[in-house]
Amino acid sequence: MSLRIVVTVKYVPDATGDRHFADDLTVDRDDVDGLLSELDEYAVEQALQISENSDDDVEVTVLTVGPEDAKDALRKALSMGADKAIHVEDDDLHGTDAIGTSLVLAKAVEKAGYDLVVSGMASTDGTMGVVPALLAERLGVPQVTLLSEVSVEGGVVKGRRDGDSATEQLEASLPAVVSVTDQSGEARYPSFKGIMAAKKKPVQSWDLSDLEIDEDEVGLENAYTVVESAAERPARTAGTIVKDEGEGGKQLAAFLAERKFV
C-alpha cells in the first residue's frame, strides 16, 4: 500500500512584524519578512508523524501557492522532513481570495495525486480558517477538520475535534482533507542534516496553464469579495498606570466602580 499525503502551506508576513496593506488593499508582502505560517508547521508535523507511524509506503508532498519568495516556506517544510515540494506561482494570482485559492489548491492537489490532504487550522495573516473546508467541497471528499489528534490506519482517518460546546471523535474514509490545530503537537525543528538534505529535494513549479485554470478565475480583479477601505486602528489613548503600594486592588476597584462595572 502506498499513501500519498499533500500538505498545503502558506508563506505569510511575520505576525510579529509591522504588517500593513499595499495600495491595492492586498496584504503588503514587501516590507515585512515572510515565513512559513506557524500554524502550517503543525500540519507538516502531523503529516510526518502519520508517515513515521505507518507501515505503508508514504510520500509527503508540500504544496504552496504564492510569490517567488514562498519557496522559503517550502524549503522549511522540506528541511523538517517532507519528501518533495510543489510551488504554484503565476503573476495572475496576485490578490486571489479564499474561494480562488481553494480552486488553485484543488487543481494542484488533483494533479499531484493524493490520498490525504493535511492543512493548518488557518493562516496567520488572513485567519479565515475556511480553505480546508473549501478544498474538501471542491474535491468532493470528506472534511475532517480542526483536529487536535489525528491518526490514519487501513484507509481510514480518525481524529478528535475540540468544538465550542463539545469534543467530537470523527472518522472518514480516504481520500480526505484534514486540518490540524496548534494543539496537535509541537512541530519539530529542522536538524542540520534535514537542512542539508532539503537542498537536494525536488521542488516543482507550476503555473496556471499547468493547472488548466483561466486567468479570469483568479486574481484581485476576479475575487468574490472587495475590500473597500483599510484603516489603522487608532492607538488606544494612554491609560492610568499606578504602582501597587498596598492599595492597588482597591484603586482598581474604584476605577471599575467609576466605569459602572461594579
Add this chain to the structure above:
Amino acid sequence: MAEVLVYVDHVDGAVRKPTLELLTLARRVGEPVAVALGAGAGDTVAALAEHGAVKVLTHEAAEYADYLVVPKVDALQAAVEAVSAEGSLAAVLVPSSAEGKEIAARLALRLGSGVITDAVDLEAGDEGPVATQSVFAAAFTTKSRVSKGTPVITVKPNSAAVEAAPAAGAVEALSVTFSAAATGTKVTSRTPRESTGRPELTEAAIVVSGGRGVNGAENFAIVEALADSLGAAVGASRAAVDAGWYPHTNQVGQTGKSVSPQLYIASGISGAIQHRAGMQTSKTIVAINKDAEAPIFELVDYGVVGDLFDVVPQLTEEVKSRKG
C-alpha cells in the same frame, strides 16, 4: 423588502446569544428569515420571533448530529433556494464559530458567492451589505463587501446588541435532500463540555484572564474568584495553556478565542501579539503585571504595576464588599 437568512446556533432548542445579535444586524439589511436545524429546532421559534424573525424554517434529522458540517450546508442551500424562488435574498448570515465559518464557506462555493468571515459590524450599502472586520491582530479595521453572488457573511459574537423586535415568526418546514457528501465524515462520539456555571467566553460582558504570571494551575483559583465576583468568564493566555494550567478551550488569542467584551482584565499577561490578537477590541482594558515594561500596559485604560497575588485578591474582596 429582500429577505436575509440567519443560521441559528442552538443547543437542543436554546438559541445562543450570537444568533440573537445576528437578528439585530439582519434587520438592517432586510427581513430576517431564520433557519433552525436538528434536535429541538422547533423550540427555537419563540426566541427568534421575539427578536425579529419574520419566518423560521425548521428541519429535524439525525444527520445534523451524526455527521460533520455537510448536512447543515445542504440544508442552508435548500433554504437559499426556497427563499430565492419566492423573492429576493439580500444575504446569508452565520455566527462566526469554527463550524459556522466552515458551513458559510462551503455554502458560498456552492452558490458561486463570495464569503466574508469574522465581521464585527454590518451595514446596508448601495452594492450590498458592507462588513467591518478587524485584521492583523486588530491593528487595522477593514470594510469589505461580497462582489459576486448572494453575500455569505459570518459575524463574531458581541458585534451587536440583542434587541427585542417582535415579529411573526411563522414556522415553515424546510424540505432538505441530503447530498452524497453529507455522510462523509461520521461523528462517532460527542462529549459535551462540562459547564463551569460561568458565561461563555466569547459571549461574556466581562472576561478575566490569567497568564504566565499566574504560575501554576492551582493559582488560577484566584483568577476564577475575581471572575466570579464580577460574573465574568475566565480566559487564559497561550503561555498558561501550553504550561497545562488551564484548558485550551479558554485560550484567548490568535489560535484560541477572540473576545470583545465590555471589560477585559489581564492578570500576569505580558501582552504578546498572539494574545493581543484575541482581545485588543475589548471596550475597556485593565491589566495587573509585575513588569512595568510589559506591552499590555500600552493597551490599558487602567493598569496596576504589582504582584497579582496581592492585587487580585484585594480587588476581589473590594468588588464583593462594594456589591454588598
